[in-house]
Amino acid sequence: MKSRQENKLNMYLAVISYLNTKTEIINKLPKYVESFNALNTGINNIKTLADEQSLKKSGISKNNKEFKKQLAKLAADTSRKLITFAKFTNNNLLLDEINFTESKLKYANKNNIREYAQGIYNRAQSNITELEAYGISEETQTALLAGITTFIDSIPQPRIAKANIKQNTNQIVKEFINADTALANIDAAMEIIMLSELDLYKQYKTLRKIIPLGKGSYAVKGKITDNDTKQAIKNAKIVLKIKANGSPIETNGEIVKKSAKKGGFLIKSVPEGIYDVTISKNGYTETKTGIAVTTGELSYLNIELKAN
16 A cells, blocks of 8 residues: 555544444434444455555565575576586686576576576586586486576566556555545534534544645546557546535536546546546547545546447
């Protein structure tokens, strides 16, 4: 999660914790229990998704580094033995070709270490009948080749995993929207007891605040792309219409924006609230969604349109 999302999640947790101490007073409010449960569900889903995201990121990096480390050790060991063989047989050409230290292999980039290790394997394989006394055999060659293969197979994995992480990130955004909708309904219910339970109301409002990111930040940022080709869509129409207590306001007050050449858009100074969003473009099926906007925070809206 990004820092703005962490700040918002901390706010949710503080609100939930406080409301749990006031159940005798507020559980009777209209739609309160339903909204509270929805907020709690959203919080749990966000925490679960965030944990999964963190594990995926750390797991990708850890596996890739571990495979590279293992390959560096195997290749360096074979290289050391080949160096001894080359020196004892006065094979200066071979000596120049396979003189790799473990340190050089360890800090080489992924393309270079793959090339170096394969070169070491090939040179050993071409001299395999003479290398048994030096500790290089078909078994050690098989182990080195397996190390090369394992490392090569691991290289595309980060790209695959990044796609999964992106999907995870999009789901987190949806859960925040659901949680914000539930919280907006709680906000409305709390207005009922503003005068009768003023201290409770004030404390709720205090906990409900989020530390802003700062002035001048964009309110809504996003990108419109083609669902099939993933190419950017220019001049797609984005319409935001604010809701009141979960229901669209019946006015003509809409915020309209069009996507730029690369499909992106930025909308400044959007009032805080929950919005219905409609995205349309000739040749594409109109798409509707929702988004929560919080003052001082940057909200994201990335949409894929399906061609007719």
